Amino acid sequence: MSMERVVSIEEVRGALARPRLEGRTIGFVPTMGALHDGHLSLVRASQARCDLTVVSVFVNPTQFGEGEDFEAYPRDMDADVALLGAEDVDILFTPSVAVMYRDGIVTSVDPGPLAELWCGASRPGHFTGVATVVTKLLNIVRPDLAFFGEKDYQQLKIIERVVSDLDLPTRIVGCPIVRERDGLALSSRNRYLSAEDRTHALVLSRALARVREAAAGETDGAVLMRMLVGDVTSEPGVTLDYAAVVDAGTLRKVTKVQRPARALVAARVGRARLIDNVSIEPPTA
Numbered sequence: 001m002s003m004e005r006v007v008s009i010e011e012v013r014g015a016l017a018r019p020r021l022e023g024r025t026i027g028f029v030p031t032m033g034a035l036h037d038g039h040l041s042l043v044r045a046s047q048a049r050c051d052l053t054v055v056s057v058f059v060n061p062t063q064f065g066e067g068e069d070f071e072a073y074p075r076d077m078d079a080d081v082a083l084l085g086a087e088d089v090d091i092l093f094t095p096s097v098a099v100m101y102r103d104g105i106v107t108s109v110d111p112g113p114l115a116e117l118w119c120g121a122s123r124p125g126h127f128t129g130v131a132t133v134v135t136k137l138l139n140i141v142r143p144d145l146a147f148f149g150e151k152d153y154q155q156l157k158i159i160e161r162v163v164s165d166l167d168l169p170t171r172i173v174g175c176p177i178v179r180e181r182d183g184l185a186l187s188s189r190n191r192y193l194s195a196e197d198r199t200h201a202l203v204l205s206r207a208l209a210r211v212r213e214a215a216a217g218e219t220d221g222a223v224l225m226r227m228l229v230g231d232v233t234s235e236p237g238v239t240l241d242y243a244a245v246v247d248a249g250t251l252r253k254v255t256k257v258q259r260p261a262r263a264l265v266a267a268r269v270g271r272a273r274l275i276d277n278v279s280i281e282p283p284t285a
């Protein structure tokens with residue numbers, strides 16, 4: 001069956017009405033386009049677990065702050081359509097801003113304290129825009145499962161909390177980070193990187209890997225954080241936004257790694273603001 005592309009809320013709901021009545025499980029992958037293998041890994045995860053997969057492509061203006069890259073954000077709908085068609089996606093939903101925000105936006109979803117940390121502190125209002133558009137998309141598509149990458153780890157935790165707090169009937173599935181062979185986490189914003197920038201950007205995954213390895217014996221959160229900060233700031237061409245070792249659930253800094261944690265980093269490299277993270281497990285006795 002060829003992929004069905006729809007552009008309106010009524011069309012996507014209509015396309016899903018019969019499969020829903022038939023009891024088919026619906027998987028959903030929301031994206032902002034400029035697709036890469038990280039996105040496609042989410043599509044494949046959905047296809048492995050669901051009867052039908054819906055993908056949305058929508059560059060959401062409400063999650064971009066003043067001076068950010070909304071206008072410049074990479075867009076290539078023709079390439080996205082070709083990639084998703086080759087993956088045998090069932091339905092592609094490509095709404096316009098006018099469709100998603102018919103009368104502007106006066107109602108928003110407050111994602112709470114998790115959104116005030118890390119990327120939330122650097123990008124005020126960002127996670128309100130994310131929480132609002134994801135809530136709208138989940139209400140429009142009403143999937144059984146929705147798939148999000150762990151590269152945007154804070155976003156994943158916020159969406160899990162919003163879905164839980166608002167009793168939305170969708171299960172959120174986090175999927176592993178996909179990396180290039182040299183370790184760079186896949187991101188649509190990698191398109192901004194020059195060859196020299198890209199070489200500098202490798203410090204993020206390198207520094208995270210070193211902290212993860214060190215955490216096999218070192219449990220002091222401050223020591224691990226200093227190691228992460230030191231490695232990233234020593235690289236030319238990289239401006240650190242933040243680096244931290246946090247509790248995997250609360251995203252608060254840890255003084256001691258005694259339960260699952262995450263090392264998080266965000267930095268500017270050339271025109272791109274890049275984020276990355278790794279999981280850290282407490283040392284085994």
